Amino acid sequence: MIKLSFLNLFRRKSRTFLGVVGIVIGVMAIIAIVSVVDGVYKEINDIVASYQGIMVMEKNTIDQTLSELDASLQNDLESVRGVRTVVKEIWLLPKTIDGKASGENFSISQIIYGADLTAYTKLNNNIIIGEIYRGEMLRPGDTGYVLISKKFSEDHSKFLGTTLKLDGKNFRVKGIYEAESSLYDAFFMSIEDAREISAFGSGKVSDFFVELRNPDQDKEIAKVIEFKLGDEVDAFSTSEMSEMVGGLLGSFRLVAFFVAAISGFVAGVGIINTMLMSVMERSKEIGTLKATGWTDWNIIKMILYESFFIGLIGGIVGIAFGFFAAEALKSFGLNPFVSFELVLQAFAFALAVGIIAGVYPAKRAAGLDPIEAMRGV
Numbered sequence: 361m362i363k364l365s366f367l368n369l370f371r372r373k374s375r376t377f378l379g380v381v382g383i384v385i386g387v388m389a390i391i392a393i394v395s396v397v398d399g400v401y402k403e404i405n406d407i408v409a410s411y412q413g414i415m416v417m418e419k420n421t422i423d424q425t426l427s428e429l430d431a432s433l434q435n436d437l438e439s440v441r442g443v444r445t446v447v448k449e450i451w452l453l454p455k456t457i458d459g460k461a462s463g464e465n466f467s468i469s470q471i472i473y474g475a476d477l478t479a480y481t482k483l484n485n486n487i488i489i490g491e492i493y494r495g496e497m498l499r500p501g502d503t504g505y506v507l508i509s510k511k512f513s514e515d516h517s518k519f520l521g522t523t524l525k526l527d528g529k530n531f532r533v534k535g536i537y538e539a540e541s542s543l544y545d546a547f548f549m550s551i552e553d554a555r556e557i558s559a560f561g562s563g564k565v566s567d568f569f570v571e572l573r574n575p576d577q578d579k580e581i582a583k584v585i586e587f588k589l590g591d592e593v594d595a596f597s598t599s600e601m602s603e604m605v606g607g608l609l610g611s612f613r614l615v616a617f618f619v620a621a622i623s624g625f626v627a628g629v630g631i632i633n634t635m636l637m638s639v640m641e642r643s644k645e646i647g648t649l650k651a652t653g654w655t656d657w658n659i660i661k662m663i664l665y666e667s668f669f670i671g672l673i674g675g676i677v678g679i680a681f682g683f684f685a686a687e688a689l690k691s692f693g694l695n696p697f698v699s700f701e702l703v704l705q706a707f708a709f710a711l712a713v714g715i716i717a718g719v720y721p722a723k724r725a726a727g728l729d730p731i732e733a734m735r736g737v
Contacts, residue, residue: 376670379634382627383674383710384681389620390706391682395696396689397616401609402697405602412485414570414582415596424451424566425471429593431565436589442581445482445571450474450554454547458516458525470512472526473546474554477502483571486537489548495520495535498550506531507548509539527557570595617705624709627674628717635667635721646725656726663722664715671714675707682706
């Protein structure tokens with residue numbers, strides 16, 4: 361019966377082809393769209409994981425560039441048991457880069473990151489920026505210097521010793537680093553330089569990065585910080601930030617999956633139409649099979665096998681095209697991540713659409729009266 365069902369697909373090749381194409385488009389769309397969301401989640405999670413500490417921001421702000429705190433809070437943070445190093449930070453969105461408005465020939469992911477270099481050099485890891493690719497890390501007292509990412513260096517022909525103008529101030533490139541993620545393309549400078557080109561006064565900072573002696577205590581120490589500083593700050597531990605990002609992007613992922621799946625449901629309607637037409641055209645054949653002893657269940661299985669094969673073929677081909685689509689998206693600056701889980705979900709979707717779309721035609725076929733079907737009524 362399985363062999364017969366498979367061969368039946370080739371009796372109306374063009375109709376079968378259209379059904380398969382619908383599934384292919386649906387599966388390809390799911391993999392391409394959802395992989396972009398998964399890629400963003402992976403990059404953000406990698407960034408969060410590189411922190412291994414606590415981010416302390418102004419209460420009820422969602423981003424460092426919107427936060428403003430008193431620099432004097434550093435003393436309170438350093439007095440918390442378990443805290444190793446506290447780094448004052450200033451985050452800015454650049455208005456102009458080399459005299460051009462930010463966003464004009466520049467990426468919207470670019471950001472100015474100023475840090476207290478004395479404290480920063482005491483950290484166990486380079487947060488935000490990755491390993492130095494060329495040149496040197498900034499040291500305490502380095503003003504008028506900036507570190508740029510390797511990507512920015514290559515895209516805009518900026519090398520060691522060249523000048524970069526940010527918000528009207530000239531900086532000399534001292535080092536080029538390997539960015540942890542394309543989501544953050546930071547211009548790293550001293551907090552004094554960042555303060556000079558911003559509206560931050562001498563006693564203000566955007567936030568504090570708190571490095572811990574034991575990273576596993578991040579949640580507990582974050583609660584202590586919030587308790588100690590009252591209503592002034594929100595303290596986000598690494599694990600909490602990861603959970604928040606996961607929850608937010610998980611919702612986006614679900615929405616993206618259903619948006620992409622719409623084309624798959626349209627394909628399901630096409631398969632129903634394909635199978636119904638097939639049943640109508642083969643009514644005499646189905647009547648003959650029933651007259652020679654085939655049961656209703658045998659007929660149902662034959663039709664379901666046919667729709668299953670459409671879903672199976674469409675799923676396999678759709679996965680292959682999905683990989684190509686994901687790779688193509690990289691040329692637009694996106695970093696899609698095609699996980700094994702996503703492939704399984706897309707494939708299961710293809711099979712489900714194929715089988716469900718065959719249920720109604722199968723019941724119609726099984727309900728044919730053998731005598732009337734053989735007479736073509």
